[in-house]
Amino acid sequence: MTSGVTVSDDSTKERAPSIRDVARLAGVSHQTVSRVLNNHASIRDSTKARVLAVIEELQYRPNRAARALSRGRSRTIGVLSASSAEYGPASSIAAIQDAARDAGYFVNTANLNRGEPGSIAAAVDHLMSQSVEGIVVIAPQVQVFNALKLLSIDVPFVTLQSSGNVDANALTVDQIAGARLATRHLIDLGHRDIYHLAGPQDWIEAEARMHGFLEEMGAREVPTTAPILGDWTAQFGYHAGRELLHVRDFTAIFSSNDQMALGLMHAIREAGLEVPRDVSIVGFDDIPEAAHFWPPLTTVRQDFAELGRRCVALLLANIAGTTAENQGAIMPELIVRGSTARPAF
Structure with missing residues (x-):
């Protein structure tokens, strides 16, 4: 109870209170309640206090969306x-x-x-x-x-x-610049046999990252193989890694996202090899878990x-x-x- 107002009305117990509930229990119109909510100067202090007391008792929360719509916004x-x-x-x-x-x-x-x-x-x-x-x-x-x-x-x-x-x-x-950063990093480390595990066809990000990889490899005159089209999942990265390790004609892989990179790392470790001693891996996105892969994943971060x-x-x-x-x-x-x-x- 606040400011001498006591609210006791079973009709508001089973649902959220409305502006009309506030008006009825405060003994004013709903337009008056609206004016109180909007700090209208025409409202008397005593009326404002009575309405605010009911609002507090009912724990009424104005519907901001409805109020905005009433103003045309x-x-x-x-x-x-x-x-x-x-x-x-x-x-x-x-x-x-x-x-x-x-x-x-x-x-x-x-x-x-x-x-x-x-x-x-x-x-x-x-x-x-x-x-x-x-x-x-x-x-x-x-x-x-x-x-x-x-x-x-x-x-x-x-x-x-x-x-x-x-x-x-x-x-x-x-995305192209990000892919070039990842590829350049591997080339600067001395890698020349680099594969790219790309994302799905029709995805703009996947296409851009693949172009960035190819552009950087071409600019540095490093021979390339056809990118492998994936589906963003760690499961695909794992199966791709297992297939690639049958030949093992690479020393590094740039993965178009971190999840596929995780699957690659799993396949490499399962084959008795180590990252990065035997194969270096770079991902893309810097998902929150990337810093906690083992080893922690080198990747490209977007702001x-x-x-x-x-x-x-x-x-x-x-x-x-x-x-x-x-x-x-x-x-x-x-x-x-x-x-x-x-x-x-």
Whole structure:
């Protein structure tokens, strides 16, 4: 009991209290409660105190989304993601959520399990039905971008891409540069027999990392073999490692992600060999567990927090009708740990 107000009403015990419950028990209109919540100057101190006392007794929490909608603003942005299971897209979504929350926005995410145009259109329709003010597209697959070109999206949107021709509303982490860093590291250590375990076809990141590997090998005039197309999983890395070890015509492998690198390390150790004494391994992404592999994994780190900050800043500028500076590609960083060393000639 506060300020002489006692609340006793069984009708609010089985559900969350509403603004009308507050109004009824405080003996005022719901418009008055709304004015109290918005610190309106026309409300008398005694009325404000009575309403606030009921709010405290009921533990009423205003529905911010409903309040925003009543003002014609949802303060919600949508995220269209073609995959939230992989570390990269999942980390991008988390970073965007953090940046949006700091800016006072909600995030509604629509995940695509398939890349068919119909499912993409349905996901966009879902986001639009939530009155989103703008959309972030995290689509690591080429077919998703192709499908989006055919859709009419009538709110501002920005895209996350990995390479290629991007416009002012596209943000990118330079995957090609990251792959070149990884490959250059192995070459600088003295490796010349280097394999690349690539990601799946149609994934933009996988294609960009493969191009980076090939570009660096070519620039350094190191002979290359055809990259091996994987599926991002540690299980594939393990089976690929077992097959490659039948010939063992390499001293190093650049894996397109850390999970496949983990599988490779398993296969190498199971064969009685050691990383990096017999084979050096470099991954990509720097997942939280990478520092705890044995040996700890040399990998390429992406700054997802900065990506989320830039993404939300660019989208909110578009929503406001202002111009935000696109600061260019985010450069990844090579993290050198214990899985790489000079080849044992």
